[in-house]
Amino acid sequence: MLEQVTPAVVNIAVVSKKTTEDNPLYNDPSFRPFFDLPEQQERARMSAGSGVIVDASKGYVLTNHHVVDGGTEISVTLKDGRRLPAKLIGSDKDTDIALLQIDAKNLTAIQIGDxxxxxxxxxxxxxxxxxxxxxxxxxxxxxxxxxxxxxxxxxxxxxxxxxxxxxxxxxxxxxxxxxxxxxxxxxxxxxxxxxxxxxxxxxxxxxxxxxxxxxxxGEVQRGRLGIGIQDLTPDLAEALRLGDLRGALIANIEPGSAAERAGLKTGDVVTAIDGRPIHGSTDLRNRIGLTPAGSKVGLTVKRGDDEQVIAVTIAAEDKVVADVSGTPLEGAKMRDASEAGSQFGGSGVVIESVASGSAAARAGLRSGDIIVAVNRVPVASVADLRRTIAKKPATVALEFIRDGSRLLLVIR
The missing domain is CATH 2.40.10.10 (Trypsin-like serine proteases)
Structure with a gap:
């Protein structure tokens, strides 16, 4: 078996640019507005990882997002020693999956299993x-x-x-x-x-x-239902007289959401999607998040003593600020904290990435920061932030959470 499989596993070398942080003041956004600090320097950095050829005819190689993230030059070395330049087709941080493409003959691919x-x-x-x-x-x-x-x-x-x-x-x-x-x-x-x-x-x-x-x-177009969910624990199932039922309990529904339009209700327990069982809230979130917007799915729902299948049209996830050009946030990509993973909690706006040298980078913002208020106005979502930034105030006071600490950054 290994003789057929190992030629499909490749080594990946990545060259990326890393911004040096020799001056500790770069780490404190409070200092940046008051000091004329020199621009940070970028240096080349080498890193390595692995990948898997999954389509020999098209040269597709699966790998991890964190292997190629920030790479300016990516190369693939095959088991037979050939070293080839690789093109990044797309990358998804949330699942840590990236897809490369190489141009070569006589490639070996692994068949994707179940x-x-x-x-x-x-x-x-x-x-x-x-x-x-x-x-x-x-x-x-x-x-x-x-x-x-x-x-x-x-x-x-x-x-x-x-x-x-x-x-x-x-x-x-x-x-x-x-x-x-x-x-x-x-x-x-x-x-x-x-x-x-x-x-x-x-x-x-x-x-x-x-x-x-x-x-x-070229990217993952995620769907969303617009619901808050939690695991149906044994204690909760007993309290609700649901026996040993497994699934995800709908705790709340956003007004105007896809879930509300479909007729879902608070207290419903989702047990399956298109006939495939749901084992908990994480399972439901993963399945919906990886379903393209506009797709129709059938949710099997337990409501009281009745079980029914409810058709839902998946809505698009609102994850990126549409227009921040000309503002202190230019160069930052963001998404709702509620859609960004359990480590970010459920309210605020998570900064996914900050372009090097951008206005957001110069202001001191970083990937992973969670914006919770702008000019003392709480922001619970990207939509809230968009409305506040659209007013283009002369001074922007950002309240955000970084590494568990709540910080204030004033940008003029």
Whole structure:
């Protein structure tokens, strides 16, 4: 099996530009308006990871977003030694999946398998490029499925394995004994940064969905229902007299949302999407978030003693500020905290990225900052922020959370 599979796993080298932070004042946005600090310098940085060829005819290579994030030059080295330039088709931070394309003949691809068919205890093989040493193969079993709440990515539904996964394995293949790709290795859980028998992979079902959207659109066009959800715990199910029912409980519904238009109600329990069972709130969020806007799905809903299927047209996720040109936020991409993962809480606007040298970067904003108020007016969403910034006030006072601390940044 390995003779057929290993040629499809590649090494990825990435050149990126890193902004130096020799002056500690750069780390404190309070100082920037009062000092004429010189522009920060950019230096080239090399990093490495792994990837998996999934389409030999088109040269598509799956890898992790964090492997290629910020890369200005990406190259792929095949097992036979050929080194090829790679084009970035698209990348999705929330699932940590990226898609590259190379132009070469005689490529070998791995067939994408069905990760939904995996069971705990199944044997798997991890293939990658740990520590830049070259291609390495390790084996183990599936330790757990559907791992979430790790605050590693925005959309988490990890396969956990005890197959050795170390730095540099990111983007490599997790395959079954029949040579099918069931996961893209993405993370380890270790305080020392080395393998301790707990590794995680993005399921192939999620990776394939993201890949198809990246091919079609260059990005993932996420859908949303406009609901607040929570797990249906055993205690909650007992209190609601639902027995051993599993699913996601709708805690609230946004006015005018897709959920309200479809007739969903607070207290409904979603148990399946298009006939496929829902095991909890994370499962529902992942499935809806990876469904393109405009798609129609059937939600199986338990309402009191009745069970019914409700047709819902998925709405588009409002995730990026539409027009911030000419404002202190120019160069920043943002999204609602409620849609950005559990680590960001449920209110505010998360800064996803800040373009180097942009107005937002010069102001001292960073990726991961959570804006909670502008000029003392609370902002709960991108729409709130858009309305406030559209007024173009002479002075902008941003209240935001960074690394758990609430800070104030005044921009003139």
């Amino acid at each position: 990760s939904d068919a995996l069971k705990v205890g199944d044997y798997v093989v991890a293939i990658g490029n740990p520590f830049g040493l070259g291609q390495t193969v390790t084996s183990g079993i599936v330790s757990a499925l559907g791992r979430s709440g790790l605050n590693i990515e925005g959309y988490e539904d990890f396969i956990q394995t005890d197959a050795s996964i170390n730095p540099g394995n990111s983007g490599g293949a997790l395959v079954t004994l029949d040579g099918k790709l069931v996961g893209v290795n993405t993370a380890i859980l270790s305080p020392a940064g080395a393998n301790v028998g707990i590794g995680f992979a993005v399921p192939s079902s999620m990776a394939a969905t993201v890949m198809n959207q990246l091919i079609a659109h």
